[in-house]
Amino acid sequence: MELERIYENVRKQITFQPKAALILGSGLGNFADTVQIEETLDYHAIEGFPVSTVPGHKGRFIFGYVDEVPMVIMQGRVHYYEGYSMEEVTLPIRLMRLLGAKLLFLTNASGGINEKYRAGDFMLISDHISSFIPSPLIGANDEKLGPRFPDMSDVYKKEIREIIKRIAKEEGIPLQEGVYIQFTGPAYETPAEIRMARLLGADAVGMSTVCEAIVANHMGMDVCGISCVTNMASGILPQPLSHKEVQETADRVAPLFERLVRKSLTAVYQERLK
Ligand code: HPA
Numbered sequence: 531m532e533l534e535r536i537y538e539n540v541r542k543q544i545t546f547q548p549k550a551a552l553i554l555g556s557g558l559g560n561f562a563d564t565v566q567i568e569e570t571l572d573y574h575a576i577e578g579f580p581v582s583t584v585p586g587h588k589g590r591f592i593f594g595y596v597d598e599v600p601m602v603i604m605q606g607r608v609h610y611y612e613g614y615s616m617e618e619v620t621l622p623i624r625l626m627r628l629l630g631a632k633l634l635f636l637t638n639a640s641g642g643i644n645e646k647y648r649a650g651d652f653m654l655i656s657d658h659i660s661s662f663i664p665s666p667l668i669g670a671n672d673e674k675l676g677p678r679f680p681d682m683s684d685v686y687k688k689e690i691r692e693i694i695k696r697i698a699k700e701e702g703i704p705l706q707e708g709v710y711i712q713f714t715g716p717a718y719e720t721p722a723e724i725r726m727a728r729l730l731g732a733d734a735v736g737m738s739t740v741c742e743a744i745v746a747n748h749m750g751m752d753v754c755g756i757s758c759v760t761n762m763a764s765g766i767l768p769q770p771l772s773h774k775e776v777q778e779t780a781d782r783v784a785p786l787f788e789r790l791v792r793k794s795l796t797a798v799y800q801e802r803l804k
Contacts, residue, residue: 532578532621533621533624533625533628535578536576536577536578536579536621536625537625537628537629539576539577540571540576540591540625540629541629543571543575543576544569544571544591544593544629545569546568546569546593546594546600546602547600547629547630548593548600548601548602548626548629548630548631549599549600549601549630549631549632549633549799549803550599550600550601550602550631550632550633550634550635550795550798550799550803551601551602551603551604551623551626551627551631551633551634551635551751552596552601552602552603552604552634552635552637552791552795553603553604553607553634553635553636553637553638553742554603554604554605554606554637555607555636555637555638555639555738555739555757555758555780556638556639556758556760556776556777556780557637557639557758557760557779557780557781557783557784557787558637558784558787558788558791559588559605559784560784560788561603561605561788561791561792562592562603562605564596564788564792565592565594565595565596565601565603566594566595566596567592567593567594568593568594568595569592569593569594570590570591570592570593571590571591571593572589572590573589573590573591573606574589579621579622580608580612580614580618580619580621580622581608582606582607582608582609582612583608583612583613588605588606589605589606590605590606591603591604591605592605596792596795596796597792597795597796598796598799599795599796599799601631601795602626602629602630602631604622604626607619607622607738607742608622609715609716609737609738610663610664610714610715610737610741611714611715611716611737616663616664616665616666616668616741617666617669619666619741619742620666620741620742620744620745623742623745623746623749623751624675624745624749627746627749627751631751632751632752632803633751633752633753633754633798633799633802633803634742634743634746634751634752634753634754635754635755635756635791635794635795635798636655636739636742636743636753636754636755636756637755637756637757637758637787637791638710638736638738638739638755638757638758639736639757639758639759639760639776639779639780640653640710640734640735640736640757640758640759640760641718641719641724641734641735641736641759641760641761641762641763641764641771642733642734642759642761642762642763642766643711643724643727643728643732643733643734643735643763643766644706644708644728644733644734645766646706647706647733647734647759647762648759648762649759649760649761649762649775649779650758650759650760650779650782650783651704651706651758651759652698652703652704652705652706652756652757652758652759652783652786652787652790653705653706653707653708653710653733653734653756653757653759654686654691654694654695654698654705654706654707654708654754654755654756655686655707655708655709655710655739655743655754655755655756655757656686656691656707656708656709657685657686657709657710658685658686658709658710658711658712658739658740658743659709659710659711659712659727659730659731659732659740660712660740660741660744662711662712662713662714663712663713663714663740663741665741665744666741666744666745667680667744667745667748675748675749676748676749676750677748680744680747680748682744682747685743685744685747685753686743686753686754686755687752687753687754689802690752690753690754690798690802691707691754693794693797693798693801693802694754694756694794694797694798695707696797697790697793697794697797698790698794700793701789701790701793703786703789703790705756705790706733706759708732708733708734709731709732709733709734710732710733710734710735710736710739710740710755710757711727711730711732711734711735711736711740712735712736712737712738712739712740712741713735713736713737714737715737716737718764718771719735719763719764720764720765721764721765722765723764724763724764724765724766725765727763734757734759734763735763736757739755739757743755752798752802752803754794754798756787756790756791756794758779758780758783758787760775760776760777760779760780761775761776761779
């Protein structure tokens with residue numbers, strides 16, 4: 531099977547044993563600067579591994595320590611809109627679990643649907659809506675990886691969220707909490723789609739993360755996620771959306787985002803994994 535072959539390939543190249551995994555979304559590109567890097571592996575060096583087609587998205591695994599936490603970090607992820615299957619998009623999550631990660635820390639950029647939010651806010655993901663994307667679990671189930679019908683009632687574990695909320699408070703970093711909805715993209719949403727998503731209970735919208743959380747949950751990982759609200763979603767403000775605005779906001783709040791993620795990660799590790 532493809533996953534096993536890729537796992538064997540990576541194990542030949544990497545000796546590091548991570549306990550937690552982190553995916554760097556927009557705005558966390560420089561996160562690696564604070565990591566004590568032990569090993570790195572370009573996605574290109576792994577035969578059959580999905581690589582990003584988005585300009586400016588680096589694609590490599592970083593293995594090393596964030597404070598004392600042994601980590602595997604994805605600098606760059608692939609998205610469904612790039613043409614990969616959901617199984618391919620989420621293969622890196624399965625790989626990181628096989629490499630040893632028990633905790634998955636997800637980050638992303640999103641559009642704010644909740645009108646109380648502002649561009650530059652951070653949102654702790656409390657739950658998600660996956661109904662508009664294909665499930666990454668469709669197809670024959672491998673019982674060695676997880677159950678056919680996984681429970682989804684506490685994907686973003688409440689206990690972990692409590693730790694992160696405490697850390698945000700201690701650090702004086704305002705933190706919203708809400709529901710993230712994933713659409714396929716790549717087009718941004720229409721105002722009507724955003725009104726629909728709000729009616730359905732979504733607070734922020736993006737094009738990643740949910741499929742990854744589903745697969746991590748399938749494999750029994752602890753999952754948490756923080757979204758950087760880089761813009762207000764379509765139709766809320768009298769201006770068009772642009773990738774440039776998304777990047778500019780992400781870059782502006784990057785130092786704060788990095789600190790929130792690093793401190794949260796360390797606290798969750800100390801209190802749950804160590
Ligand atoms: N919609 C979808 N994805 C996004 C957005 C948005 O408004 N902002 C950042 N990623």
